[in-house]
Amino acid sequence: MNLEGKRVLITGGTRGIGKCMVTELINRGATHLAIIARDKKRLKELTKNHPDINFIRVYGDVADITVLREAAARIEDKWGYLDILINNAGILSAGPLDELIDEELYDQIAVNFTAVLLLTKYSIPLLKAAKSGGILNISSGLGLLGTPFYAVYGSTKAGLKHFSDCMRRELAPHGIHVTCAYPTATDTDMMQKFVDRKMDSPAFVAVKSLEGLLNKELHVVFGGEEREKDIQLNFEHPEKFDVIVAANYENRKQSSENHKAL
């Protein structure tokens, strides 16, 4: 898949991984970008820096169904079709489940999961109209390995893996490919609490995830060989992975404290 002249819809393209994806999409020739994000000023600023690009700016929360419908309707009116959908926006609130604020539990499901299903639903007719295209879903390594204190966030991200598999098979006859990416710790606002930790750069994650879609990969897993080994161990012998987690239970609990990006 070449990006020359392509029309792309991305959620959360104004910061972190999503912002780097916007830069990469433009560098590789995409000419039409629809972006959904809540911060009006930041979104306006971003589009001002690229005067040659045809932007559709959708201000709002992806958890609001009317915002998603508005995005699809405006793309249909202005462009008539869509080549690529990138479900990137995500939020996080960690901690022991019994201490999690109810609203933050609901919000994580609404933003990280329900919004992805709905926006994909609304985008399918537009993607079909393009005759061939792709969907890139941004999950997380925490969606592949059940991790204490990230039960809600991790479950929404595990849901994205399953959803991506379902939709890849459902949309294959229409020439629409679906790729799911699983970043590990990446140096963005979402991880600002962990300043001293070694992390991937958002540009690296953005480029590798996009290349995964362009090369029609199914899953783009970050974290290298060690992560691959953990995933395999957890799949084949979950009880052995339980022992590894139990060995640093308190550290994990402490480091999840006040880990929020909402």
Ligand SMILES: NC(=O)c1ccc[n+]([C@@H]2O[C@H](COP(=O)([O-])OP(=O)(O)OC[C@H]3O[C@@H](n4cnc5c(N)ncnc54)[C@H](OP(=O)(O)O)[C@@H]3O)[C@@H](O)[C@H]2O)c1
């Ligand atoms: N950073 C990591 O370590 C890491 C690891 C694994 C997976 N991920 C996943 O990668 C994706 C991007 O994360 P990031 O680290 O780049 O996050 P980030 O730096 O916090 O940026 C999030 C982006 O999403 C937008 N956004 C957030 N909530 C939204 C909402 N309710 N409605 C509309 N837009 C919303 C934000 O814009 P506004 O605030 O203006 O709305 C912003 O552009 C997320 O799905 C995240 O779960 C991140």
